[in-house]
Amino acid sequence: MHEWALAESIILTIVNEAKKGGRYSFDTEVVVGELQSIDFETLEYALRELKTIAEQEHNISIKLKISRERAQFKCSRCGFTWRLADIELADDMKEAVHFVPEVIHSYMQCPRCKSHDFEIVSGRGVYVRFI
Amino acid sequence: MTAIDPRIAGMKRNLERFKLILPVMSPKGGVGKTFATALLAHILSRKYECISLFDADLTNPTLHVVLGLNAKNMKIIEERGVKPVKVNERLELMSLALFVDEYSIPLRGKDVENVIKELLAVTRWSGRILLIDTPPGFSDTHLELLKILSSVSKSLIILVTTPNYIALKSIERGIKILLLESVKLAGILGNMCVSTEDEFKIESMTHRYGIMYLGCIPYVDRIENYFGLNLANMLKHVEHLYNNIVKSIDNFTGV
Numbered sequence: 158m159h160e161w162a163l164a165e166s167i168i169l170t171i172v173n174e175a176k177k178g179g180r181y182s183f184d185t186e187v188v189v190g191e192l193q194s195i196d197f198e199t200l201e202y203a204l205r206e207l208k209t210i211a212e213q214e215h216n217i218s219i220k221l222k223i224s225r226e227r228a229q230f231k232c233s234r235c236g237f238t239w240r241l242a243d244i245e246l247a248d249d250m251k252e253a254v255h256f257v258p259e260v261i262h263s264y265m266q267c268p269r270c271k272s273h274d275f276e277i278v279s280g281r282g283v284y285v286r287f288i
Numbered sequence: 289m290t291a292i293d294p295r296i297a298g299m300k301r302n303l304e305r306f307k308l309i310l311p312v313m314s315p316k317g318g319v320g321k322t323f324a325t326a327l328l329a330h331i332l333s334r335k336y337e338c339i340s341l342f343d344a345d346l347t348n349p350t351l352h353v354v355l356g357l358n359a360k361n362m363k364i365i366e367e368r369g370v371k372p373v374k375v376n377e378r379l380e381l382m383s384l385a386l387f388v389d390e391y392s393i394p395l396r397g398k399d400v401e402n403v404i405k406e407l408l409a410v411t412r413w414s415g416r417i418l419l420i421d422t423p424p425g426f427s428d429t430h431l432e433l434l435k436i437l438s439s440v441s442k443s444l445i446i447l448v449t450t451p452n453y454i455a456l457k458s459i460e461r462g463i464k465i466l467l468l469e470s471v472k473l474a475g476i477l478g479n480m481c482v483s484t485e486d487e488f489k490i491e492s493m494t495h496r497y498g499i500m501y502l503g504c505i506p507y508v509d510r511i512e513n514y515f516g517l518n519l520a521n522m523l524k525h526v527e528h529l530y531n532n533i534v535k536s537i538d539n540f541t542g543v
């Protein structure tokens with residue numbers, strides 16, 4: 158699963174921080190953007206599995222909190238803003254966007270001026286916050 | 289509180305498997321980067337194990353077309369990430385065409401950066417050499433790739449030009465700016481040469497800059513006939529390229 162690749166990258170990021178030295182406990186928040194429609198259960202499961210391995214291997218403790226972020230867009234041509242919930246996407250388009258959120262530029266238009274030139278303001282993908 | 293992009297770690301891990309990364313670039317459009325990338329993949333797959341290909345021409349990917357793949361039959365396979373599409377037993381390709389084929393993909397700079405990171409973070413390659421087709425110019429895609437590759441440090445850029453006056457003028461600009469940086473060049477590959485005079489124009493220019501001349505792909509009428517499986521039939525016409533490219537790579541990897 159693609160969620161596994163994301164989970165691996167997240168845990169690897171924390172392990173890399175640990176390798177820099179001096180820190181053994183990590184309190185982190187994994188922020189998951191709505192646009193990628195990540196399967197939460199799979200991601201949580203993968204993170205839990207990989208976290209246990211990393212904790213043992215590197216003698217660290219990791220606290221993970223997962224949160225969601227809504228997807229918002231802003232038209233670069235006319236300035237209109239909208240949310241993902243305001244539009245409808247076919248399933249095959251959703252699948253493509255799941256892997257590479259930016260392909261939404263081929264499939265979605267500004268609801269006001271029909272432009273494909275918009276900015277993904279929030280809720281694009283996954284990032285990690287160290288608390 | 290700091291936010292960190294986990295793709296950076298994922299990308300590095302995925303790229304570390306390659307012993308060599310070859311971005312194919314040219315400042316001018318239409319000189320044959322895409323065709324050369326596909327041909328090089330076939331050439332290299334004769335000597336080296338599986339060759340991986342990445343189409344970094346994000347807004348208009350066409351490498352799959354030259355490789356003879358129909359985007360409609362290209363399926364996304366998930367396996368702890370995304371598997372590249374198999375071209376044959378020795379070639380594999382990752383391209384945005386796997387996700388959008390019918391439309392252009394309009395992207396601004398920040399999107400370009402995101403797509404490259406995303407694809408490189410999730411793609412599970414099986415090759416040991418990675419060839420990257422790039423769009424023309426020297427902009428977001430190239431800068432992002434050079435940034436990523438500088439942290440992996442085993443890349444050799446292949447520059448492509450035709451004997452055309454404007455193409456030569458453009459490639460000289462590219463060479464001059466690249467030589468000021470710490471990037472390494474595999475050499476210059478000529479394309480669409482119709483005479484020894486054409487070849488000489490390119491070769492003498494490369495010597496002026498102390499760069500290796502890799503040879504020239506001749507101009508081929510109705511080149512579409514060579515797309516796909518027939519690319520392998522073209523190899524006998526470019527035997528000299530094979531030797532030069534292998535030499536350049538072996539020099540670099542210290543074989």
Ligand SMILES: Nc1ncnc2c1ncn2[C@@H]1O[C@H](COP(=O)(O)OP(=O)(O)OP(=O)(O)O)[C@@H](O)[C@H]1O
Nearest residue numbers: 317318319320321322323424480505506507508511
């Ligand atoms: N050796 C050749 N002989 C004849 N035609 C060629 C040759 N090489 C490439 N072509 C044709 O020239 C055109 C441009 O080639 P190609 O798309 O590979 O260039 P490119 O540098 O990748 O272009 P772009 O800058 O748009 O990405 C294509 O139609 C291709 O089939």
Ligand SMILES: [Mg+2]
Nearest residue numbers: 321322345422
């Ligand atoms: Mg091209």
Ligand SMILES: [Zn+2]
Nearest residue numbers: 232235267270
């Ligand atoms: Zn608009």
